[in-house]
Each structure stands twice: as structure tokens, then as C-alpha cells.
Amino acid sequence: MDQREGWIWFDGEFKPWKDAKIHVLTHGLHYASSVFEGERAYGGEIFKSREHTERLIRSGKTLDFTIPWSVEQIEEAKREVLAKNNLVDAYVRPVAWRGSEELSVPARNNTVHLAIAAWVWPSYFSVEEKLKGIRLEWSKWKRPSPETIPSSAKAAGLYMICTLSKDAAMANGYADALMLDYRGYVAEATGANVFFIKGRDITTPTPDCFLNGITRQTLIDLAKRNGFTVTERHMMPEELSQFDECFLTGTAAEVTPVSEIGDYKFTPADGCRTLIDAYSAEVQPKRAAAE
Numbered sequence: 001m002d003q004r005e006g007w008i009w010f011d012g013e014f015k016p017w018k019d020a021k022i023h024v025l026t027h028g029l030h031y032a033s034s035v036f037e038g039e040r041a042y043g044g045e046i047f048k049s050r051e052h053t054e055r056l057i058r059s060g061k062t063l064d065f066t067i068p069w070s071v072e073q074i075e076e077a078k079r080e081v082l083a084k085n086n087l088v089d090a091y092v093r094p095v096a097w098r099g100s101e102e103l104s105v106p107a108r109n110n111t112v113h114l115a116i117a118a119w120v121w122p123s124y125f126s127v128e129e130k131l132k133g134i135r136l137e138w139s140k141w142k143r144p145s146p147e148t149i150p151s152s153a154k155a156a157g158l159y160m161i162c163t164l165s166k167d168a169a170m171a172n173g174y175a176d177a178l179m180l181d182y183r184g185y186v187a188e189a190t191g192a193n194v195f196f197i198k199g200r201d202i203t204t205p206t207p208d209c210f211l212n213g214i215t216r217q218t219l220i221d222l223a224k225r226n227g228f229t230v231t232e233r234h235m236m237p238e239e240l241s242q243f244d245e246c247f248l249t250g251t252a253a254e255v256t257p258v259s260e261i262g263d264y265k266f267t268p269a270d271g272c273r274t275l276i277d278a279y280s281a282e283v284q285p286k287r288a289a290a291e
Ligand code: PMP
Pocket: 038, 162, 188, 189, 190, 191, 192, 193, 210, 211, 212, 213, 214, 215, 216, 249, 250, 251, 252
């Protein structure tokens, strides 16, 4: 990943991709004082760009640091990153972290840095291929209580158990893992939220100890506009047998149907298809319509 050609926006200037480096004694590396975003540009425009930038700044505040750039400056920087790298359909990764002035647990005197990279990360599958669904394994790790860790932030520290869960699932031949929370309720996958469909009713776990994804919020709105009812509530894993379809949502995952979670089987069908189509239409730039 570090050996590509291209340009990375780094603290206000462009650095060649291979030179965008930090010191090994960076606080963010040792103590996870780091927050990031995952965004997608479609047709040259980042979908819900401002929401992502606002979440980035909010995540930093949750970790008790201020990113030294405004929403407008970050918006402009993201546009510049796409232009400088000639990208139209791309994944965009802003990351902010505490620097290397001091290395011990307290970090208030360390500079906060911001970098923004972007690269091509297509949705590889056709709708037909997607509708086969992916297989998920139950993770042995539980999403922690919001009293244990600030779980509404998109912060590096929250991803340690995601990596452990996803690597274990992939080693066992699954595409991803589904995590329960500290109470035993169904929570989310390692980088995406989860939804269940029965007829025209959609149920999704209440995001009270995991990320309330921007795609999740978009999907809830789209589902309602497409005639589904949407219920957010705590869900026990045993309940999953009553649902016909299941799908994940996330910036990278978009809408990804699921065929299996442990012993529970789902058959992606009209519900998933309707929502995949609605999401694809929604993410397209609205320039033409606005003109
Ligand atoms: N949960 C986790 C753990 C994630 O990493 C992501 C991806 N950012 C999501 C949910 C979905 O969030 P979004 O729809 O904002 O990409």
C-alpha cells in the first residue's frame, strides 16, 4: 500500500505517495490516538462528504483533540486529492493522529496531524454476483460498552477487535465476522452495519455501542421511501431464524447481501435487490438534477 504512485495530502501540502511517512515514536501508533474516515467518490463527487468530515472532526473531539483544519478546508483538501490523483470513482481515507513530540500516555502537547489519501477501490461485484450473498462467522469478540470506550467515534482503537475478528473469519473461509455486543445483542460486522428483512419489514440493531454508519442512515431513509417499515431495536441472535434476508451497509461494503451467519441461512432476494438499486441511484452525483 505504501509503494504506489500518486500524491497524499499531508498537513496542508502534497507529498509523493511513497514519502508520506511518520516517525516510529508517533503517539497515534503507540496509544491509538488516531481517528479516520472512509468515503467514496462517485462520478467525481464524494457521497455525503460533509457528513464524513463532520464525523472526523467529532471523532477527534471525542478523543480530546482538535483537528487544526475547518470543515471547509478539509472539504477543499479532499477535492484537491481527487483532482491531483485524477480520480473520479475512488475511496478516500482522511486520518488524523497525535504526533511524536512526547511519548507517554498523556498527549496534550503533541501536534495533531491530518493526511488524506485516495485510491481506486471499485465495487467488484455485479448485482447478480452480490445477490449470492456473503458468509459471516460469529466473532468471539464483543463490541464494548460506551462506558468502556467511546464507541461512537471512528477511532483506530475500536478496530483492534475488528481486525482480530475478520482475520479469524477469513482464516476459516468466511468473508467477514458478525459481532455481538457486551450484552449479547447483535451488533455489527467488522466494518459495516447489519440489517434483516422479513417481507416489507426491516429490522436493524440500535446503534448504542457501535458506529451509526452514514450508509446505515442513508439506507433507513431509502428503505422507508421504498415502502419498507424500519425498526431499530435490540436483537438477540436467536431471533435471526425468523428473517428471510440480511445485508450489510458501509461506505466500502455499500449494500452487501448476506447468505449465512453461523447456522442461520438467508436467501438474498427482492428486498436486497431493491435496496442495492436504490443505493446505487442515490450515490450518483446530483449535479444534473440540480442544474
Ligand atoms: N461499522 C464499522 C465498524 C465501520 O468501520 C463502518 C465503516 N465506516 C461502518 C460501521 C459503516 O459506516 P459508514 O456507513 O459510515 O461507512
